[in-house]
Amino acid sequence: MGRYVVQRLGQMVPVVIGTTFLIYALVWALPGDPFAAKCGDRPCPQRYIDRMTAEYNLDDPLPLAYLKYMGNLVTGDFGQTFTGASIADELLQRYPTTLQLTALAILVEVVIGIAAGVLAGIRRGGFLDNLVLVSTLVVVSIPVFVTGLLAQIMFGVRLGWFPVTSDGSLFSLVLPAIVLGSLSLAFVARLVRANLVENLRTDYVRTAIAKGLTRQRVIGVHTLRNSLIPVVTFVGADFGGLLGGAVVVEGIFNIPGVGNMIFRGINAHEGGTVTAAVTVLVLVFLLVNLVVDLLYAVLDPRIRHV
C-alpha cells in the first residue's frame, strides 16, 4: 500500500507541473499580444498592463516566469480581478457553494444511478432494463444547459416545487444538483448495469448461489461490490466534467459559486479572472483524482498488493 501511494504521488507531480505549465503558456505565452483579450472590447489601460506584467512576471523568460507563477499559486496568491480585488479572497468565499453543489450532484448520480443500474441489471432484457436504457440515452443526448433551462421553467416557474434561482439555502441547490448530476447519472446506471450483468455470469457467483445464499446476498454483497469498483473510477474522472457543468448550471440558476464567477467573467470579457478561476478548478480536479486513485487501492485489494 505504502509503495503504491508513493508511486502514485510520484506520477502525479510531473502531471501537475506539466498541466499548470500548459495553462500558463496558453494564457500568457502564446504568440500575439496577451492583453488583446483581457479587458473586454476596450484596449487594456496601461496601469492594468503594468500590474499584470509585474504580477505574472511577463518580462522574464518563460520558464522563470512560470516558476514564479507557481510560487505564487503555492502560497495562495491567485492574482487580482480586473477591478483589483484579490481572486483568492473571492474564490475562498465562493468555493464552499460549488463544493456543496458538486457533492450533491455526486450524491444524486451515485444513489439514483446505482439503484437504476441494479434494477436494470438483475432482470436483463426486462421492462425496467429497457426503460433504464432508453431513458439514459435520452438524458445523455440532451445537453446540460438545455436540461437546466427546461428544469428551471418546469419545476421552478410552472410547478413552483423548487426556487427558481439560488437563495443561499441548501434546498435551493437540489434542483441544480439534479440537473448537474443527470448526465453522469446515466453513465453510472449503464456502467453498473453492464458490470452487474457481466459479474452475474462469473464462477464465484455461481458458487455462491450453489451453496444456497439468498438472492439478496448474492447480488448485494458478492456481485454489487465488485461491480462498484469501476464506478469509483468513473466518478473521479467525471469530476472534471461536473466542474465544467458547474459553470453552466451556476450561470443558469445564479448560484454564487466559482462557476458563476467564470460565467460572469466570460460575459464581462474579463479573461484574466476567467483563466485564474479555471486554473484553480483544474487543480482541484487533479487533487480529487489523486484521492480517487488512492481510494481505489483501498477498495480493491488486488491493487494494494501489486
Place this chain on the structure above:
Amino acid sequence: MSRPTIPDQVVPPPARAGGRRAAGRGVRPGRTRRGRPRGGGHAASTPHSLAGDAWRDLRRSPVFLISAAIIVVLVAMAAAPGLFTSTDPEACDLAFSRQPPSASAWFGYDLQGCDMYARTVYGARASILVGVLTTIGIAVVGSVIGMIAGYHGGWLDTLLSRVTDMFFAVPMLLGAIIVLATFPSTVQTPAWQTIGKVVLALGVLGWTTVARLMRSTVIQVKQAEYVQAARGLGAGSRRVLLRHVLPNAVAPVVVYSTIILGVFVVLEATLSFLGIGLRPPVISWGIAISEARAYIRQSPHMLLFPGAFLSVTVLAFIMLGDAVRDAFDPRLR
C-alpha cells in the same frame, strides 16, 4: 476505462472486462476502453475481413439505419440549407419579434424577428462543421502521436505518454474556456476564424484518447509475426506502419471518433451558450438557446426548436457510435 494516470497493468481484469459495454458508450472523453488489435487473427481464421463483417452487421442493424438516416439529413442540411427552406435566415423583421409558431412560420420567430425554422436549419452547418473538423483533427494528430510513441518506444514513448497525460488532465470544457477566453472572437471576426478557434480549442485537449488507443494497439501489433515477417523481408518503418499497423488500429479509433463527434457538438453548443464559442454572424443552435434564455417564460419555442435539433443530432451520433462499436467488436459475435 482509461484513467489519467493509471497504467494499463494496474486496472484489474474484472474492471476491464466489465467496463467493455458501458465504457464504449461514453460520450465524454476518457471513457473508451483501450483498444486491442482487431482483425489480425480473425482475418486469418475466416475468409472475411473485419470491416466486411462489420459492414454486413451494420446494414442489418435498425439502430444504425435510423441514426445514419438522421445524420444524412443533417449533413444535407449543413451542406445545402437552401433545399430545406427558401426563407433567408438573415431577413428579419422586428415587427415579428418572438411571435409563436404559426402556419406561416412553423417554428415562430426569434428576438430579432428572424424566421426560427430557417435559423435552425442554417444552424446545422456550424454544429456539423465543428464536430467533423475537430474529430478529423484529433483522429489525425492523436494517431500520429500514438503511432510514434508506440512504434519508437523507449524515451520518446515515455516523453510522449507523459505529455499526453498532461493534456488529458485538463477537463475539456474548462480547457476550451481558457483557450477561448485568451483568444475571444468579436462580431467583426470572420465566420471561418470564429469556427476555427472553437475547433482548435476543442482539438488541443481532445486528441489524448486517440493517442492512447493508437499507442496500445501499435505496441501489441508490433510483436505480431506478420510484422516480424514484413521486417525480415526488408520492409521499412513507414511500410510496416501504413500497411500492417494502421489497418489493425483503425477500428478502435473509428469507434471512438463516432462517439466523440457528438460530444464535440455538445461542447460547441455549450461554449456558444456561455458566450465564448461561436458568435453572430455565425448561426448556431447554442447561440439561439443562449438568446432564448431571457425569454424562456414568454417564448418557450425559442428554446425548444434549437434544443430539440441539438439533442437529436447528439442522439444520432451516440446511437451510430453504439452500433459501430458493436459491429467492430469481434468478442460480441
